[in-house]
Amino acid sequence: MSSPVLSPSGASPHVEADIVARDDWVEAKLMRTFMRNGRPALHSASMVIPVLVVILYNDVNNLALLGWTIAAVVMTLARYRVITIYYRDYADTSAARLREFMSRYSWTWTLGAAIWGASMFLHFRKAPMYDQFIGLLILAGMAGFAVGAFSASQRCFLGYINGLAYSTLAAVIYSVGLERPFMGTVQTYSLVLLVLIYWTAIRSAGKRFHRGQRKTLELQYANATLIASLTEKTRVALEAVQTKDRFIASAAHDLRQPVHALGLYADWLRAEPELVAQIAPKIVQSTQAVNALFNSLFDLAKLDSGAVEPTWQPVDLPTLVCELELQYAPLAREKGLVLRTRVMPGVAESDPMLLRRLLGNLLSNAVRHTVKGGVLLAVRGGTDGPRVEIWDTGVGVAPEHQQAIFREFYRVAAHNGTEEGFGLGLSIVSRLCHTLKHRLTMDSRPGRGTVFRLYLESLGSTGVIFAEPPTDS
Secondary structure: OOOOOOOOOOOOHHHHHHHHHHHHHHHHHHHHHHHHHHHHHHHHHHHHHHHHHHHHOOOOOHHHHHHHHHHHHHHHHHHHHHHHHHHHHHOOOOHHHHHHHHHHHOHHHHHHHHHHHOOHHHHOOOOOHHHHHHHHHHHHHHHHHHHHHHOOOHHHHHHHHHHHHHHHHHHHHHHHHHHOOOOOOHHHHHHHHHHHHHHHHHHHHHHHHHHHHHHHHHHHHHHHHHHHHHHHHHHHHHHHHHHHHHHHHHHHHHHHHHHHHHHHHHHHHHHOHHHHHHHHHHHHHHHHHHHHHHHHHHHHHHHHHOOOOOOOEEEEHHHHHHHHHHHHHHHHHHOOOEEEEEOOOOEEEEOHHHHHHHHHHHHHHHHHOOOOOEEEEEEEOOOOOOEEEEEEOOOOOOHHHOOHHHOOOOOOOOOOOOOOOOOOHHHHHHHHHHHHOOEEEEEEEOOOEEEEEEEOOOOOOOOOEOOOOOOOO
């Protein structure tokens, strides 16, 4: 027994595809959550800018304050622009497009945070202690706020926190090491340690929050997938029950008529024994109808259960066509039709008995639904191998019925010949195509006829019945 094909990661391709689909869905959800929080967070930051300017005005270098304010406003407007681009071009797109957006614009969050951290250059060890406290409180609040607002995107969250921390530490180190070297107090050096501790704690909290959001979304995806799977299985089960009910009802209906006729003929024969020569053929005909129905039902049951295993061997196509002509030419003549054959030498690989049964059902169906003209059984060549074609000049099948005629007991109303059959022939053909893995196409025009094409070269592919007429002629 061959082992299943595994991907380099050790998982089967199907499982790996499910994991990729789940990860894409989760990533898309996280990025959309991040962007939903982006505009409210930006509104809050916009309102803090004038507050900080008012607090520091006349307590720091006003020219430096003006420069920082311009930088903060420009960066805020740039981030508003990025959010506008997102809602215009990316909000409802795929995970790949969202990743492209984040890759292109995530730097704006890092730069915006760095500009806010740079406010330390304005007031640290320059403004009154009260102003310094307010400035530090604003930066600490922005870092804490980022845990809830930005942690959905770990890339942007870490960029934002790192930008805030690096510029804050740069301001402190510049003041202590360059502006007024080694004039800091213990409190000043403790501030550096406090920033490092707070930075580490915020990063850790953001990562945990991100993992929690991801786990929640993965559970949502698993639940949604399970619900969809159960819904589909329920639908399939209900359809199977409905199909079974229709199948039983149709079988009972088709069986009732010949069995009822048998009862009538038996009563008639008992009442008038001298009419045995007239009644006996009718009894034989009804018995044959019952046997034909049971044989078809048994064939369907075996094909559906997988009990039929094809025996692959070379099939001589001219010999097969000759056998079919001998069997079905008399049936055609009885209806005043002509069964013609066109065959080219060739050999196909198939199960000869099942292939004969498949083509026989198609021929029987063609003869039954043809009133005048004839039927053509032809073997033609192609670039990929031979194909068997069965043409008739019958009533044809309208497009709306071309899929349904392959269902059990389906018969198109008001079609000549439908009253003679049980509606099982094409259903058996469909199952035989699937079992033999031969492809079957159909082209039909109401009032002009039908052609079925069986492609024997498609060995190893799934047998397909086309509902729509093919484009090739």
